[in-house]
């Protein structure tokens with residue numbers, strides 16, 4: 362087996378999260394795990410760091426995407442036609458900037474957010490969706506991978522599907538050494554969010570928070586010896602970090618349940634109380650998280666929703682009038 366070497370490279374991003382960490386893997390195939398956002402600074406930084414490690418962009422034989430977000434996939438256009446671009450099939454609708462799917466997103470989010478009580482116009486939605494592609498690539502996958510898949514040239518690594526932060530999210534796990542490329546599932550210095558995505562035409566909404574909690578528990582069970590994340594420091598103590606993350610999620614959900622035991626509210630009203638300082642500037646992220654907590658509470662039967670005129674209202678099950686809490 363070829364001597365395997367993993368070289369982390371910090372690439373700047375225009376996003377609040379800061380640098381993205383992409384990994385040069387010197388295995389049977391010269392592989393890059395993620396590539397950085399579509400900015401001049403990121404392209405220069407990536408080229409320079411590759412050169413410092415004796416490689417050029419044109420030497421990269423394959424790029425594996427942990428997920429489709431622009432800070433991870435935006436530089437795909439730098440690589441030649443011969444470079445394999447590998448990821449979960451759900452990357453494709455974003456990284457190709459598929460017009461039909463963009464229109465589908467606008468339609469879906471206008472309806473969903475209006476339903477959730479957010480005062481929002483079609484123009485707001487159009488702008489938000491457009492902005493989300495600002496640093497994105499325009500490139501197709503050449504190979505898709507799913508749960509349990511193997512990747513040529515990356516000996517001993519197995520693909521795990523870990524949706525939640527993104528529906529396209531995968532991890533690569535090396536069972537023998539216990540190492541894992543874990544993307545944005547769990548970060549040491551910041552908490553990543555489950556983010557709402559529009560479903561394909563004709564299918565229902567997914568629940569990213571439910572997926573996220575499941576993926577986090579899976580990470581806990583696997584307990585990699587080292588997790589190589591998409592941002593921040595390497596994780597060598599995965600279980601305590603996953604525990605803290607799940608506990609924080611649980612506390613927020615309990616707080617939402619408490620709110621709803623006192624008052625019937627729209628998701629937007631819950632969001633404003635949960636994130637009073639940031640909900641206006643980060644409406645999409647904070648609404649994603651709020652709806653996520655409501656999904657978790659609804660799935661366990663502690664919250665129900667009902668339609669009131671054009672808006673969905675949420676209330677706790679088992680308030681004073683309905684007797685003991687039924688969980």
Ligand SMILES: [Zn+2]
Pocket residue numbers: 428430526527545
């Ligand atoms: Zn991400």
